Ligand SMILES: Nc1nc2c(ncn2[C@@H]2O[C@H](COP(=O)(O)OP(=O)(O)O)[C@@H](O)[C@H]2O)c(=O)[nH]1
């Protein structure tokens with residue numbers, strides 16, 4: 001799972017990046033502290049993997065990973081070159097999901113930034129509108145470029161390619177401000193548009209970055225973010241990025257006591273990464289090979305053949321069939337052989353939809 005952070009400068013993106021990854025990237029109260037992108041890859045905690053590794057006496061355990069990318073702040077007009085421009089959005093294009101970091105906290109030391117007219121008080125809805133406009137404009141540019149190419153290729157051909165129709169229908173919607181993720185699309189259109197990796201098509205999490213749990217203005221702002229998320233097909237989440245960063249420096253029991261007292265819920269890392277995984281409807285499957293147990297995550301509904309490509313890139317091509325045993329059966333019976341003896345190791349073909357906690361052994365050509 002790869003997730004990218006977007007937000008205006010000084011919204012708290014790098015602070016959240018550090019909270020999520022345990023990294024110590026430079027956080028600054030000046031706009032554009034983050035000029036290069038921060039990237040971190042971290043293992044996904046997985047109690048099932050621990051249990052399985054004991055069961056099969058694995059000599060090596062390879063957990064699934066999540067990648068987090070923190071890019072430079074976007075500003076109003078970034079598409080036209082304002083601030084650092086929008087070239088950093090290219091880093092978000094390959095991501096599975098996007099986290100919008102919206103500033104709710106007020107702090108005189110941290111100048112608000114990124115808007116042509118800066119609001120007097122935190123204005124997460126206005127900030128969000130700027131971000132979505134910049135993402136939409138980047139998507140419009142992508143679609144126009146592709147349309148150009150498709151039109152040139154279609155010239156002189158008798159039948160108009162399906163792609164031409166789909167893109168010509170998509171463009172006015174984007175121009176009117178409709179996010180790709182909110183458009184009702186048929187399977188064909190979804191497939192064609194999917195190949196463009198549009199930013200507004202990605203599953204999105206709207207993080208309301210709050211400073212204080214009991215601040216009335218922030219609570220109002222958080223409600224507005226939740227309503228916007230509902231409208232935009234995104235998932236809202238209140239996160240106290242600054243507080244979380246401070247709690248990260250405390251011993252676990254002290255941090256837990258503070259959390260309790262402040263009423264800010266479980267650690268942001270768990271909540272944000274867990275919510276992102278839920279958004280993508282991820283399922284985890286496992287392989288055991290040469291005493292190495294590995295975990296992989298794929299979106300729900302992924303066929304076995306595609307999932308095999310996660311294990312090794314050419315395994316999708318060479319896929320013949322796969323043996324499958326469920327985690328529950330395996331842990332109940334204690335060994336793959338015992339499961340086999342009971343007829344609980346199934347053989348499945350390429351179209352088999354991988355289920356959460358499947359243990360797979362792919363047979364290839
Ligand atoms: N008071 C307060 N400051 C915060 C909070 N979150 C981030 N900051 C500060 O805001 C400034 C900008 O944060 P940073 O993460 O660098 O923002 P970025 O530009 O979006 O990456 C830093 O000085 C942070 O310490 C918060 O919840 N409360």
Ligand SMILES: [Mg+2]
Nearest residue numbers: 013014033034
């Ligand atoms: Mg930053």
